[in-house]
Amino acid sequence: MTPVWRRSADPALTPAARRIIRLNNGFQLLFNLLWWMPVFYAYQRAAGLSDGQIFGIQSIYYVAFCLFEIPTGVVADRVGARTCLRAGAVVMTVANMMPVLAPSYAGFLAHFLAIAAGRSLTSGAASACLYDGLRAEGADAHYLRAEGTARALGLAAKVVCWPLVGPLMSLAHPAPYVLSAVSAAGSLGCALALPRIATGDPDAKAGTGGRRGTLLRDTGAALRTLRSSPWLALLMVQGVAVFTLSRICQVNLFQPVLLEHGIAESGHGSVLAAMTVAEAVASARPQWLSRRLSPAAWVSVLSVALAAALAGTTVGGPWAVVGLLCAFAAITGFGYPVQRRLINDAIPKGAPRATLLSVESIVDRGVCAAAAVAAGAYLAAGRLDALLWQSAAVTCVLMPVLHIALRRAGPASAARTTRGAHGVEAASAPAGAQPVEEPVALPVDEGAAPHP
Numbered sequence: 001m002t003p004v005w006r007r008s009a010d011p012a013l014t015p016a017a018r019r020i021i022r023l024n025n026g027f028q029l030l031f032n033l034l035w036w037m038p039v040f041y042a043y044q045r046a047a048g049l050s051d052g053q054i055f056g057i058q059s060i061y062y063v064a065f066c067l068f069e070i071p072t073g074v075v076a077d078r079v080g081a082r083t084c085l086r087a088g089a090v091v092m093t094v095a096n097m098m099p100v101l102a103p104s105y106a107g108f109l110a111h112f113l114a115i116a117a118g119r120s121l122t123s124g125a126a127s128a129c130l131y132d133g134l135r136a137e138g139a140d141a142h143y144l145r146a147e148g149t150a151r152a153l154g155l156a157a158k159v160v161c162w163p164l165v166g167p168l169m170s171l172a173h174p175a176p177y178v179l180s181a182v183s184a185a186g187s188l189g190c191a192l193a194l195p196r197i198a199t200g201d202p203d204a205k206a207g208t209g210g211r212r213g214t215l216l217r218d219t220g221a222a223l224r225t226l227r228s229s230p231w232l233a234l235l236m237v238q239g240v241a242v243f244t245l246s247r248i249c250q251v252n253l254f255q256p257v258l259l260e261h262g263i264a265e266s267g268h269g270s271v272l273a274a275m276t277v278a279e280a281v282a283s284a285r286p287q288w289l290s291r292r293l294s295p296a297a298w299v300s301v302l303s304v305a306l307a308a309a310l311a312g313t314t315v316g317g318p319w320a321v322v323g324l325l326c327a328f329a330a331i332t333g334f335g336y337p338v339q340r341r342l343i344n345d346a347i348p349k350g351a352p353r354a355t356l357l358s359v360e361s362i363v364d365r366g367v368c369a370a371a372a373v374a375a376g377a378y379l380a381a382g383r384l385d386a387l388l389w390q391s392a393a394v395t396c397v398l399m400p401v402l403h404i405a406l407r408r409a410g411p412a413s414a415a416r417t418t419r420g421a422h423g424v425e426a427a428s429a430p431a432g433a434q435p436v437e438e439p440v441a442l443p444v445d446e447g448a449a450p451h452p
Contacts, residue, residue, distance in 0.1 A: 029157050054376065069123070082191065166270075260384055306395070309325075
């Protein structure tokens with residue numbers, strides 16, 4: 001297998017394929033451009049919400065995302081990916097205006113529930129629409145590069161826009177939410193302009209129709225796969241630490257940590273932009289990691305490093321905290337591609353890959369829901385430092401235990417694979433595993449940049 005970061009000779013793009021890629025770039029950029037991300041905690045505090053209410057809403061959001069994930073996939077199969085993109089953009093536009101129209105607990109709760117619905121409508125539909133569109137034009141070899149370009153443009157937009165949030169709020173307090181709604185409306189324009197995908201390919205028709213009505217069957221097959229593959233199940237559990245620590249820090253604890261160290265709200269956008277740059281660079285360069293450790297070992301080491309960086313923010317001054325948060329983001333960037341490659345390589349050939357990845361996402365977000373409730377309770381009690389140190393301690397105890405269990409559950413050769421983390425063919429994969437080419441530059445689970 002050729003290293004996936006090396007360019008290969010791809011067929012030329014047709015004008016229609018170029019248009020699909022441009023519209024996908026615009027949709028991904030505008031749909032995910034949440035101007036309010038750096039300030040939503042302080043915004044809700046200013047609206048009178050307590051820490052318990054703020055983190056309670058976040059917990060409900062994660063649970064709602066889990067519940068919406070599977071049924072929206074069924075909807076996409078029945079009404080088409082393009083229709084789902086349009087519906088998701090409409091929902092996201094309305095969702096971003098809710099805090100402006102109703103700046104209360106009920107308004108923010110409705111806002112995040114609608115965000116969960118909008119994101120779940122588009123989570124798989126966007127990639128499916130891009131892939132099917134390029135395949136219809138005979139340009140499916142450009143799919144991975146197109147996904148990477150869309151991600152890079154989205155990150156660049158956040159880096160440029162987030163530092164402007166503080167000054168804009170000083171001019172008009174609801175500006176971050178209004179601009180987010182305008183961006184979502186722009187993504188609707190891109191979705192409306194997407195061409196109808198020709199499905200004259202018999203294989204495409206069979207594939208589309210074959211997926212209908214198979215939800216229970218695929219779910220059952222996924223559960224049987226997990227039961228028969230302790231290695232895969234443990235890899236999913238191992239990845240929970242990376243996902244939960246990164247999500248809870250970058251979304252839920254990011255602003256409280258900065259405020260605790262006297263960093264004003266006007267500077268939060270700049271800090272988050274710096275973190276986004278650090279994570280994007282690291283996520284594109286997992287080959288910088290030493291090959292002396294296996295990918296599974298790297299996930300364990302990086303998880304402990306994340307916990308240590310988070311605990312380190314309790315000491316030192318504001319600049320040290322900013323530096324540690326950027327280091328935290330970079331470690332997250334390294335960890336996501338390695339973990340995703342591990343999971344993909346461990347899924348046996350013929351198993352329902354998408355369903356298994358949805359199961360992983362549901363597990364991750366379920367743990368985040370519980371963690372958000374705990375974080376709110378600690379903040380309400382004024383015990384932020386205790387939360388960070390205890391999270392680090394729990395991670396440092398559990399990760400070695402999980403790693404030992406992984407070495408015992410999986411084939412020794414798979415546990416010692418040292419090349420999978422770098423986008424190269426794994427030397428030895430678990431029995432029945434299917435190597436999957438995945439560009440190491442692509443961040444995992446809705447991007448290198450943090451999102452709700």
